[in-house]
Structures are given as structure tokens and as C-alpha cells.
Amino acid sequence: MKLQPIITSLLETDLYKFSMGMTIYHQFPSYRTTWTFKCRNKDVHFTKEMVEEIRDQIRAYCDLKFTEDELEYLGGIQWLKPDYVEFLRLWHPVFEDFEITDDAPCGLAIEAKSTWLNSSMYEIPTLAIVNEVFFRMNYDYEDLLDSYKERLEAKCRRLRENEICLGNFSEFGLRRRLSAQAQELAIEQIKEAAKNSKSTFVGTSNVYLAKKYNIAPVGTMAHEYIMCAGQGNNKHNAAYSNWYALDAWIREYSVLNGIALTDTIGTDIFLKDFQLTFATMFSGVRHDSGDPYEWGEKMIRHYQSLGIDHKTKTLLFSDSLDFDKAAALYEHFHDNAKVAFGIGTYISNDTKVPALNIVMKTTECNGHPVAKISDTPGKGMCKDEEYVQYLQRTLKWRLERE
Template sequence: MLLEPIITSLLETDMYKFSMGQCIYHQFSDYKTTWSFKCRNTDVHFTHEMVEEIKEQIKAYCGLRFTEEELEYLHKIKWMKGSYVDFLRLWQPRYEDYEITEDADCGLTIETFGTWLNTSLYEIPTLAIVNEVYFHMAYHYDELLASFEKKLDEKITLLKNSTYNLGLFSEFGLRRRLSAGAQELAVKKLNENKYPGSTFVGTSNVFLAKKYGITPVGTMAHEWIMCVGQGNHKHNPAYSNWYALDWWVKEYGILNGTALTDAITTDCFLRDFQLTYATLFSGVRHDSGDPFEWGEKMICHYESLGIDPKTKTLLFSDSLDFERADKIASYFAGRVKIAFGIGTYISNDTDVPALNIVMKTTKCNGMDVAKISDTPGKGMCKNPEYVEYLQRCISWRMENDR
């Protein structure tokens, strides 16, 4: 291993992995999933040396175990249950679940196979490892870090002088960070400063949230809706959101309730997000499509149900920077609660382009699964016939099921 270990704690993942993990443990422990890595950058190539380093880093990650101090921290989160924490006491990543090879495209393929309970937890650390290996080995890392620090200080100055007023915002950048050190520096500096029109409320990185005494932020991801809604062969996938929301409420009640709207389009989501769920969930998250149109749609939906939008939160998390977030906050001011989860712009803004890499669920229980988001091209499925089938199911429901 050429670099120091990149992942040094099993807490070093996004909070929603534990939120979903608890539901999976209690309700879907027998589900099996396949996950596939994809690099969307057309000009990026991973060398043989990079691939070998990624393998060694993932082996090191698979040697980690939760400490009792870490488990105690998780147990103090009000919606985390002792049964799941006890499971994590025994849990360990398995290198045998990985298949890592070289290819002629970007130079790197990664797939994981096994129980959803295991493979879900691999996604974020794997992406963090791939990022850090790439930026250490493809560039002069110290120069990148210097440009990162310079840009970070400029961002903080813009918040301090009220150039941008974001209201509540969190850091969501673990999966695409420049490095562990860069992400920690960003969280530390954002947390130690005060801003007239903005409040830094937390990070998705549970390890850093614990270290700096801030809120670990995150509820559900697309995988939850895709696997719950599409992994059962008896389910009509156009009702994926109903199944996913129903099981979430069974697990959490009114706690931990921010629903993701765009797994099979927001319009289809709203067919299931009726009075009961709209009341129980504290808000919804935007991850694709025009944020202004989406926000207007959500406000109208709440009003149509007789719910005051001012009692609900719209969490925006799609490709944000401070300028874009400021415009959204200003546009919706006084009409609804607003919050932001800002990722790469905080954790990997340097003089070179960030990687656009993802690792997505591509099969569940032997079935193809897919998302059809509000932005064309954000989905990932190896079987175009299944995507066509899913789209037909959604279209039929939107046209006939009123």
C-alpha cells in the first residue's frame, strides 16, 4: 500500500447508510444486491498502479471493526435501536464481496455482491477510496490541497460578509471528497466560524460529526426506494415510493423523516405522498430536476392537502454551490423551511475538475433495478429493457391511476 490508510473508522460513511441499514436489518435482511461502479468523466483513466492501490485500500477498510465508543455514539442517536447497534458490533466488511478489475474504458471496474445489509455499507467508503487514490496518484497532491484551502477560505469569507445567505446548510461531500484531510479541514473551519445569514448545522460524515460534536445528517437514498419497491418480484415498480414510505414509517414513525422524491420521478412520488405520509414526514429532499420548479410543486402539493408549507422542510442536495443555494433560499424565503446539503463544492473544489463517480444498485434479488430521476441521464441500469419496462409502468400509472 503506497498511501496511508484512507478509511480509518467504520463510522466514516454517510449517516443515511445507518438510517437505511437499520431498516434493512429489521425488515429486509435476506435481500441480496449487486452494486456497480461508474466513472462519468470521459477523460479520466485509472492506471494499473491506481487499481492495485484501490484494492489494497479496500482490503485495509475490510480489516476495520466498530469500537465500543463508536457504537455508544450511534446508540445515542434517538432513532437508532439497540438491536441494530448490537448487529454492528458483530459486523465487518468482506473483501470477498468485491470484484475489482481493470477495463479498457476508464481502467477500473468495481462490483460488489452479497446481502443488501452488507453491500449497502460498502458504497461510500469505496467511492472515498477511489477519489483519494486518484487525486494522490494523478496529480501533485500538495498543490491540489493548497488550491483547496485557498478556495475554502474564500468561501468562508463570502459567508461571513453575507455575500451569500444560505440559512441552514450541511456538508454532504464524503463520497467525492479530495481526501479525508481536506474534508475534515472543511468541516472544522465551517464549524468554528459564525455567519450572519447562514448556519452550518452538520455533516453527512458520521465520523466527523462525532469528532466535532455536530449533527450527523441523512435519512434515505435512492437505493431504499429502488430495492424495497423493485426488489420484490410481486411489486408493481410504479408503486415503489408507497412501499418505501410505508416500511420507513413502520421503522421510524415520525422520526428521521425526510423523503427522497425523485427515484421514479417526483410526479409519480406525489401520487403516494398523500396526507398521512406528507404529515408524518418532516420534509422532502430534492436531488434532480429544476429546483425552483420542484419547490413550487412541493409547496402546491402541501397546500392541496391542507398542510401549511411553512411547517415542512425542503432539503436541496443536487450539485449545489453557495451561489445557487443563495438564490434558492432567497426565492423561497418565508414560504417554506429551506435547508441545503452541499457536497463536492465544499469537499473537492480545487484547480482541477472533480471526479463524477457513482456506485449504484443494479440488481436486487436477481431483478434489475433502476431509477428514473427528474434529470435525464442520472440513472444507472445495465438492462435497457428493464428501464423501458419501468418507464411504461410509471407512464401507465400516471395516465390511468388517479
């Protein structure tokens, strides 16, 4: 291993991995999943040396275990139950679950196969490792870091001087960060810059940094949860994926931990299931694809149609945001809802070179395909086009006949 270990704590993942993880532990412990890495950049190539470093970094990550101090911290999160925290005392990543080769157009192929309980936890650290290896080994890292620091200072100045108003915002950039060093620098400086600002820095999705800097860990659910909970059982109608997933979530958390993700198989089909009970019990909804203004207005109309006061509900935006986009959305919606933002790459990897567009997605559950059909063409991912066509037909049937 040429670089220092990139992931040094099992807390170094996004909070929603624990909230989904507890639901999986209690309700889907036998489910098995396959996760597949994809680089969407057409002009990026990983060298054999990078692939070997990534393999070594993942092997080092698999040697980690939760410390007693980390378990105590997790036990203090209101909605995490003691039996799940005790399970984490025994849990650790398994290197044999990974297959890492150079057999891909971009030079890097990664698959992870295991129980959903295991493999769900691999996504975020793997992407963080891939990013940092690429930027350290493909560029002059110190030069990139200097450009990152300059841009970070400009962001902090805008916060300090109240040049913009974001309302409540959080940092969501772990999976695509320049480096662990860069992300920590951002948390430290943005926390300080927002102290006397009109914008409120709520916290970070990175549980390790949330603990270190005594700020809130932030996150609820991801697309994988709705894909697997809704499509992992062949006895279920995949067009009702949202209903199966939201029902399981309410059984796990009741009114706690309640931001629902709307776009896994399209927002219009989500609204078919997001009726009075779910819309009342969930504190809000998250946008991650499609036009954010159209989405926000649609959600407000939906709450109105159910007789729910939309001003009591949160609209959380998290799709490719920067400060200007977030400020414009805040200005548009803040009189009609609680508005919040999860800002990722713009905070954690804004340098003079483009950030990578990499993902690691669930492609199979219990031996058959699962799919995401995003509100933005091109954001979905599935190995089996026939299954995608089947799912699209079931969604079309439901939208046209219910």
C-alpha cells in the same frame, strides 16, 4: 499499499447508511444486491497502479471493526434502536464481496455482491477511496491541496462577512472529497466561520467527523432504498416503489427521521403516493434532480392541495449546489417553507482541476434488475435497458390513468 489508509473508521460513511441499514436489518434482511461502479467522466483513466492501490485500500477498510466508543456514539442517536447497534458490534466489511479489475473503459471496474445489509455499507467508503487514490496518484496532491485551501478560505470569508445567506446548510461531500484531510479541514473551518453568520452550519453527513467535531450527523434515505424496497420483490408493482418504501420507513421510524427523497422514479409519480398520511408524517422532502425551482413550487402546491401548512415543512436541496445556487434558492423559498441545503463536492473537492463524476449504484436486487429514473436525464443507471423500458411503461400507465 503505497498510501496511508484512507478509511480509518467504520463511522466514516454517510449517516443515511445507518438509517437505511436499520430498516434493512429489521424488514429486508434476506435481500441481496449487486452494486456497480461507474465513472461518468469521458477523459479520466485509472492506471493499473491506481487499481492496485484501490484494491489494497479496500482490503484495509475490510479489516476495520466498530470500536466500543463508536458503538456508544451510535447508541446515542435517537432513532437507532439497541438491537441494530448490537448487530453492528459484530458487523464488518468482507473483502471477498468485491470484484475489482481494470476491465472498463476508464480502467477501473468495481462490483460488490452480498446481502443488501452488507453491500449498502460499501458504497461511500469505496467512492471516497477511489477519489483520494486518483487525486493523490494522478496529480501533485500538495499543489491541489493548496488550491483547495485558497477556495475554502474564500468560502469561509463569505460566511464570516455575511456576503451570502444560506439559511441551514450541511456538508454532504464524503463520497467525492479530495481527501480525508481536505474534508476535515472544511468541517473545522466552516464550523468556525458560520458561528456569527446569518447562515447556520447544521452538520455533516460524515458520521466520523460529526462525532469528532461535536456537530449533528445529517441524512435520511438514498435512492437505493426506494429502488430495492420498492423493486426488490417481484410481487410488487414497480410503479408503486415509493409507496412500498415510504410505508416501510414509517413502520420503522414513525415521525422520526423523516425527509423523503422524491426523484427515484420521477417526482410526479412520487406525488401520487405522497398523500395525506405520508405528507403529514414526513417532516419534509429532498430534491436531487431536475429544476429546483419548479420542484419546490410543485411541492408547495402539493402540500396546499392536501390542506397542509407548507411553511411547517422542509425543502432540502442537494443537487450539485454551490453557495450562490443555495443562496438564490433560499431567497426564493424561505418565506414559504423551511429551507435547507446539503452541499457536497463544492465544499469537499473544489480545486483548480475538475472533480470526478463517479457513482456506485445498486444494479440488481434479489437477482433481477432495479432502476433509477431521475428527473435529470443521464443520472439514472441500470444494466438492463429492457427493464428500464418496462418500468417506464408502468409509470406512464399510472400517470395517465390514476
